[in-house]
Amino acid sequence: MRRPLIAGNWKMNKTIGEAVELAKEIVSAAAKTGDREVVIAPPFTALALVADTLKGSSVGLAAQDLFWEEKGAFTGEVSPLMLKDAGCSHVIVGHSERRQYFGETDETVCRKIKAALSAGLTPIVCIGELLSEREEGKTFAVIERQLRQGLNAISGEDAAKLVIAYEPVWAIGTGKTASPDQAQETHDFIRRQLAELFGKDIAETLRILYGGSVTPENIDDLMRMPDIDGALVGGASLKPESFGRIINFIN
Numbered sequence: 001m002r003r004p005l006i007a008g009n010w011k012m013n014k015t016i017g018e019a020v021e022l023a024k025e026i027v028s029a030a031a032k033t034g035d036r037e038v039v040i041a042p043p044f045t046a047l048a049l050v051a052d053t054l055k056g057s058s059v060g061l062a063a064q065d066l067f068w069e070e071k072g073a074f075t076g077e078v079s080p081l082m083l084k085d086a087g088c089s090h091v092i093v094g095h096s097e098r099r100q101y102f103g104e105t106d107e108t109v110c111r112k113i114k115a116a117l118s119a120g121l122t123p124i125v126c127i128g129e130l131l132s133e134r135e136e137g138k139t140f141a142v143i144e145r146q147l148r149q150g151l152n153a154i155s156g157e158d159a160a161k162l163v164i165a166y167e168p169v170w171a172i173g174t175g176k177t178a179s180p181d182q183a184q185e186t187h188d189f190i191r192r193q194l195a196e197l198f199g200k201d202i203a204e205t206l207r208i209l210y211g212g213s214v215t216p217e218n219i220d221d222l223m224r225m226p227d228i229d230g231a232l233v234g235g236a237s238l239k240p241e242s243f244g245r246i247i248n249f250i251n
């Protein structure tokens with residue numbers, strides 16, 4: 001009942017030409033994936049041209065971040081309106097690299113989610129604990145804080161439009177994936193939190209993606225877990241063969 005979603009986060013990789021080439025290959029790899037949704041997130045500079053490449057295909061376009069104001073004197077920032085204009089349907093919000101290196105907080109994440117929703121963009125909201133937090137047994141406390149503060153004052157109607165991505169920070173780009181059981185345990189916790197915030201019905205429809213060293217080798221096992229509804233893929237989304245295999249995961 002929850003349609004699986006596989007999203008590729010290209011991070012700060014690919015020139016415009018390279019991005020268009022990769023997008024073409026992903027379009028053909030995604031041609032047979034009717035029962036699942038595929039979204040790619042190239043860097044800002046490539047969005048508009050990749051949008052042209054994706055036209056008429058089933059692959060959606062995401063930005064990797066946004067600012068919450070519509071326009072004005074905010075040097076270096078990109079507004080929700082601009083992302084819509086460039087052809088985006090989705091936007092990643094609160095990625096751990098933004099939290100770690102660019103001062104993103106639960107409060108700014110919340111403002112960005114609201115701005116994305118009012119522009120009609122689907123936010124892919126990233127949450128996840130640091131290694132030290134997991135080792136200190138604080139995983140659930142961190143997740144709970146990120147959800148309650150990040151989704152503060154969001155209505156049930158809006159919440160129904162969200163996608164949540166659980167990305168344990170220690171698993172991102174490290175080759176160390178959470179085991180399917182470890183990920184499932186946290187996804188189940190996230191869904192129970194969402195039920196407390198927005199009610200069981202909405203929580204049951206929301207998709208919770210897993211992210212952190214997802215590869216062609218581990219995707220099938222991850223997708224077998226009942227509360228894992230898709231993946232947010234970094235490194236392995238940069239190559240057509242590996243991303244192609246991931247989007248064509250075997251159920």
Ligand code: PGA
Binds near residue numbers: 009234236
């Ligand atoms: P990774 O990145 O797949 O390279 O670990 C995931 C992410 O940061 O979204």
